[in-house]
Amino acid sequence: MASSESRALGFHLSIAVLACVPGLILVSDMLYSRLGPDPGEVVTKSLGMAAFQLLLATLCLTPLRKLTGWPGWLRVRRMLGLFSFCYAALHVLAFFQFIIGWQDLWSSFTRRPYIIFGLIAFVIMVPLAATSSKAMMRRLGKRWKVLHRGVYIVAVSAWVHFLWQARSDVGEMLAYGFLLLFLLVARVIWSSAFKRRFVSGVQ
Amino acid sequence: MIIKKRPAWSLPHSQVTPESVFLNRRRFMTGALAATAALALPGYGAAGSLPVPGEMLKYKKMPDWSTDEGLTPYEDATSYNNFYEFGTDKGDPKRYASALKTAPWTVTVEGECSKGGEYALEDILKPHDYQERIYRLRCVEAWSMVVPWIGVPLADLLTQFEPTPRARYVYFETLFEPEQMRGQRSAFSTIDWPYREGLRMDEAMNELSFMAVGLYGKTLPNQNGGPMRLVVPWKYGFKSIKSIVKIRFQETRPKTTWELIAPSEYGFYANVNPEVDHPRWSQKRExxxxxxxFSVNWMDTQKFNGYGDQVAQLYRGMDLKRFF
Structure with missing residues (x-):
């Protein structure tokens, strides 16, 4: 079915373009000097936020598939996850370059709680990104699924990483927190173990 | 009451704004704006005139109290700062501060002083000549600027209220007006408004402490704490409270806003100190x-922000790691 295939390709491409938008905005702001007097800080923050938002978008795909029944959502999951990882990696580099200037690495990672949570999130992302290929999926078999549940730890750590930095107004991070909570609770409710225990298990 | 009065004639002629510049910018003014400017006209040049944002001020340069480091451009200093009353983003103050009404502006003076009361801002500024002081401004977030402030020495301003010997601390408060300050309307703010700050009396009386009503020769834009803000250059920026409506002399140490939110992170003194680490930011550099x-403008942070000669004696014998 060529038409549905091309439709899937079109969807894939448009999601890819959307995922590029935060990066493109940054590049254009850079070229037009719209980043303000402390550009390093703006770049670091924007990259981190893009990584977090794309991670949440990735976590939305399974619930979207359940709700709409359309399997197409899952086809962009790996790509979105990898986009999130790319932004996170650039964010970490930007943090080293612009915020701490490659100094005091040890104390940054041992004494600043918000950085510790960011680090946890990123470190767990690395093996997930590395094992995202189809070949690795086949090789790891059942263990792949278990390993990739690590994404939930990534999401929660990343959220704490942001919340901890909110110095006085936590409104925005509470909103993200509710979204994340919804995405996690939905998975628990849809999980087969939960259904066995609480839905079909009730006689 | 002793108020140091500098004779007006001591002002060098080079300080006077060229008439052509003054007239030129006035040509752009129309309607109500022109009327406001006309009202301010008799006050033009005279210290104590009602501050209208962006109005040129007359002042005396104070090279002995100024750094010769390069100034942060006006555009940057007025578009990138923290003023949580308008939002937590650095661009929020400029974006939203136009909602703030700075005239008329009343300052309540109370506590351990013999001349307390409610004053119109222009009345407490009137007895003083403005000075320009170019200070380093070091934010606790590890960035810094160099800003030419216009204002009066805090000691001169406070002395006119005749603080009593019982006044050991001076407390300041920012305006609380959620209608004008959208950050104060946020339901999720952890700040217990109004914003509060304070100094020990000897800190307040130090010659470096400054009450600013302007920057770069003009009256303070709202986003920078108009119409009147504190500038304490050897302390982290959050000590320099903005848009002040209350001054209280007191015997006991006031609790300050950031101290109330996170006492382990922000102390009452908040002196710039590269040796005292902050849980969020290393303070060694800025x-x-x-x-x-591609070339981050790193600089080593100096103890007391480089003003140790003037202020180190205030803290003699104090463990600055404990009293951070």
Missing amino acids: RRLPSGL
Whole structure:
């Protein structure tokens, strides 16, 4: 079915373009000097936020598939996850370059709680990104699924990483927190173990 | 009451704004704006005139109290700062501060002083000549600027209220007006408004402490704490409270806003100190703004922000790691 295939390709491409938008905005702001007097800080923050938002978008795909029944959502999951990882990696580099200037690495990672949570999130992302290929999926078999549940730890750590930095107004991070909570609770409710225990298990 | 009065004639002629510049910018003014400017006209040049944002001020340069480091451009200093009353983003103050009404402006003076009361801002500024002091401004977030402030020495301003010997601390408060300050309307703010700050009396009386009503020769834009803000250059920026409506002399140490939110992170003194680490930011270095993307403008942070000669004696015998 060529038409549905091309439709899937079109969807894939448009999601890819959307995922590029935060990066493109940054590049254009850079070229037009719209980043303000402390550009390093703006770049670091924007990259981190893009990584977090794309991670949440990735976590939305399974619930979207359940709700709409359309399997197409899952086809962009790996790509979105990898986009999130790319932004996170650039964010970490930007943090080293612009915020701490490659100094005091040890104390940054041992004494600043918000950085510790960011680090946890990123470190767990690395093996997930590395094992995202189809070949690795086949090789790891059942263990792949278990390993990739690590994404939930990534999401929660990343959220704490942001919340901890909110110095006085936590409104925005509470909103993200509710979204994340919804995405996690939905998975628990849809999980087969939960259904066995609480839905079909009730006689 | 002793108020140091500098004779007006001591002002060098080079300080006077060229008439052509003054007239030129006035040509752009129309309608109500022109009327406001006309009202301010008799006050033009005279210290104590009602501050209208962006109005040129007359002042005396104070090279002995100024750094010769390069100034942060006006555009950067007025578009990138923290003023949580308008939002937590650095661009929020400029974006939203136009909602703030700075005239008329009343300052309540109370506590351990013999001349307390409610004053119109222009009345407490009137007895003083404005000075320009170019100070380093070091934010606790590890960035810094160099800003030419216009204002009066805090000691001169406070002395006119005749604080009593019982006044050991001076407390300041920012305006609380959620209608004008959208950050104060946020339901999720952890700040217990109004914003509060304070100084020990000897800190307040130090010659470096400054009450600013302007920057770069003009009256303070709202986003920078108009119409009147504190500038304490040897302390982290959050001590320099903005848009002040209350001054209280007291015997006991006031609790300050950031101390109330996170006492383990922000102390009452908040002196710039590279040796005292902050749980969020290393304080050893700072980014002097404007900073580049490919060449970050790193600078080693100096103890007391480089003002140790003037203020170190205030803290003699104190363990600055404990009293941070």
